[in-house]
Amino acid sequence: MKFPFLLSCLLLSLSVFSQIPIDCTNSCSYYGEEIGEETYGFTSDEEARNALQNIVKHTGLPVNFTLMAGNVPNASAIIRCNELTGDCDRYILYNQDFMLRVKQKTKTDWAAISILAHEIGHHLSGHTLLVGGSRPALELQADKFSGFVLYNMGATLDEAQIAINTFVGDIGGPTHPGRSARIAAITNGWIQASEINPGKENIADEKAEIGSNKSSASIKGIQWRHDGAKNKFALFVNGVQIAARCNRSYCGDHYILYDPLERNTYLLENFRLLIDNQLRSGKLIGTGESIFWRHDGANKQYGLYVNGLSIGTRCIASYSKHDYLIFDPEEQKTYLLENFRNLNNNLVYKGKLIGKGPSIFWRHDGEKNLYALYVNGQLISTRCNASYSQDHYIVYDPEEQKTYLFENFANLSDNTLRTGSLIARGPSIFWRFDGKNNKYALYVNGQSIGTRCQSHYLGNDLVVFDPQENKTYILENLKNLGDNRLRLGRLQ
Numbered sequence: 001m002k003f004p005f006l007l008s009c010l011l012l013s014l015s016v017f018s019q020i021p022i023d024c025t026n027s028c029s030y031y032g033e034e035i036g037e038e039t040y041g042f043t044s045d046e047e048a049r050n051a052l053q054n055i056v057k058h059t060g061l062p063v064n065f066t067l068m069a070g071n072v073p074n075a076s077a078i079i080r081c082n083e084l085t086g087d088c089d090r091y092i093l094y095n096q097d098f099m100l101r102v103k104q105k106t107k108t109d110w111a112a113i114s115i116l117a118h119e120i121g122h123h124l125s126g127h128t129l130l131v132g133g134s135r136p137a138l139e140l141q142a143d144k145f146s147g148f149v150l151y152n153m154g155a156t157l158d159e160a161q162i163a164i165n166t167f168v169g170d171i172g173g174p175t176h177p178g179r180s181a182r183i184a185a186i187t188n189g190w191i192q193a194s195e196i197n198p199g200k201e202n203i204a205d206e207k208a209e210i211g212s213n214k215s216s217a218s219i220k221g222i223q224w225r226h227d228g229a230k231n232k233f234a235l236f237v238n239g240v241q242i243a244a245r246c247n248r249s250y251c252g253d254h255y256i257l258y259d260p261l262e263r264n265t266y267l268l269e270n271f272r273l274l275i276d277n278q279l280r281s282g283k284l285i286g287t288g289e290s291i292f293w294r295h296d297g298a299n300k301q302y303g304l305y306v307n308g309l310s311i312g313t314r315c316i317a318s319y320s321k322h323d324y325l326i327f328d329p330e331e332q333k334t335y336l337l338e339n340f341r342n343l344n345n346n347l348v349y350k351g352k353l354i355g356k357g358p359s360i361f362w363r364h365d366g367e368k369n370l371y372a373l374y375v376n377g378q379l380i381s382t383r384c385n386a387s388y389s390q391d392h393y394i395v396y397d398p399e400e401q402k403t404y405l406f407e408n409f410a411n412l413s414d415n416t417l418r419t420g421s422l423i424a425r426g427p428s429i430f431w432r433f434d435g436k437n438n439k440y441a442l443y444v445n446g447q448s449i450g451t452r453c454q455s456h457y458l459g460n461d462l463v464v465f466d467p468q469e470n471k472t473y474i475l476e477n478l479k480n481l482g483d484n485r486l487r488l489g490r491l492q
């Protein structure tokens, strides 16, 4: 086992042209060993660099440190400052041999990831800026951070703890606490993350074991099992294990999966609770477009699942009568959950995609003489000014300074949702001229004001004075544009 590693180490040192001496005055070593005065860093290998990027991605913070392989005992967060300029650079150094041993001994990538996360925790908490390096309290903060991040990355609690459980002794030292305190810190971080973001626990796919095809081939229809102890699950469709290729999310206590290959959506009912590894029947709940939702009236929660992914938390939603209109800003898609208000029994229903791109929807309730405007999932009609322009409706939103047009609004009063168009940003001055009847109309900020104004021609333009606001508008070339179409005007 040693030989291949030595080879890779040799290759590495040949491929690296420069070694950077790094001063280790303020540093943390994962287990508290002394670090030599002169430490050398090498450029990091691909795997470690990917792991680091993945960890940082889950913190939402910028990568403001450099990862390097180096001659440290295990892993270290180190800061190096230029004495002349005072500029400081942050490093995370790791021992390649040590990381390899971690992986071999724990048989999982999570151990090495948790060690890197711990070191990143020191940097992001500013610990490396403090004089004196490691202290037990700071170590526990970094451990808590690693538990928090590992939850968000999908590690189970066991996986988040495995490095400490495998390598750290019971008794602590002057710089590092003992095992039980560190395990408690990781657990706290992991639980805190799970409370903020419940249901994200990653459940590993059961690997399709070679030679076990015989047993799975005999599994007919849609069958699943969930092994709570090992945090693993399997989904068989006609004897084929398809879990690995599916998108999936918790859906309350259920599990919803979308198979992008066959475009099928499956529901594994009470998956969260049924962890005894018994085979159970799953349900095919849809083919093709995969939009599902549930409305938990008792807990005032809803979930929206598109292609097996839970996206409700990133969306903006409003009621539209008994329906729920939802805008997903990330994908610029608008969904409608029909009869959402009444179907609050937490069962899973199919939703509808009603629009891609700009999300402008309106409906006109002729009976009650009401209208509604939804822009990007928000009901905004209550703050808008509006007026008829023949059979159309011009609506101005003073908050966003946007003007919308609802075509044929007067005749479409059946309360059905329809798409509107954005016709102007900024000043809202529109006019039209009916040459046949020699009549004009002027709409300013959603109000028809022509009747209160005085006007005269100036060449081909019409000059319109509004005595109420003491403003003058120019309707350019109006004399020649008698086709009654809506046009933009301007202030004098």
Ligand SMILES: [Zn+2]
Pocket (backbone or CB within 6 Å): 028, 029, 030, 118, 119, 122, 134, 138, 139, 142
């Ligand atoms: Zn540390």
